[in-house]
Amino acid sequence: MSTNEFRRPISVDSAPRGSRCEWCGNPAEQQLTAIGGVSHNEGGLFCRPCGEQFSLAIIANAARNVAAIDPNMQSH
Numbered sequence: 001m002s003t004n005e006f007r008r009p010i011s012v013d014s015a016p017r018g019s020r021c022e023w024c025g026n027p028a029e030q031q032l033t034a035i036g037g038v039s040h041n042e043g044g045l046f047c048r049p050c051g052e053q054f055s056l057a058i059i060a061n062a063a064r065n066v067a068a069i070d071p072n073m074q075s076h
């Protein structure tokens, strides 16, 4: 059915014990690293809900980068 799986350019590790989510301060569960390849890497320690938001933001950002290099847009 689905031939196009969402590729997540993000590496996921378990957070060190006792670490805190960078966004909300709750106990962190995941250490996420965006594997940008293009410009820079982002990442940090996140609880589960914030980690999902982070993943969505990275995916949205990656999609925007793809659109930004669309050769059809070079008209200025």
Ligand SMILES: [Zn+2]
Pocket (backbone or CB within 6 Å): 021, 022, 023, 024, 025, 026, 046, 047, 048, 049, 050, 051
């Ligand atoms: Zn959080």
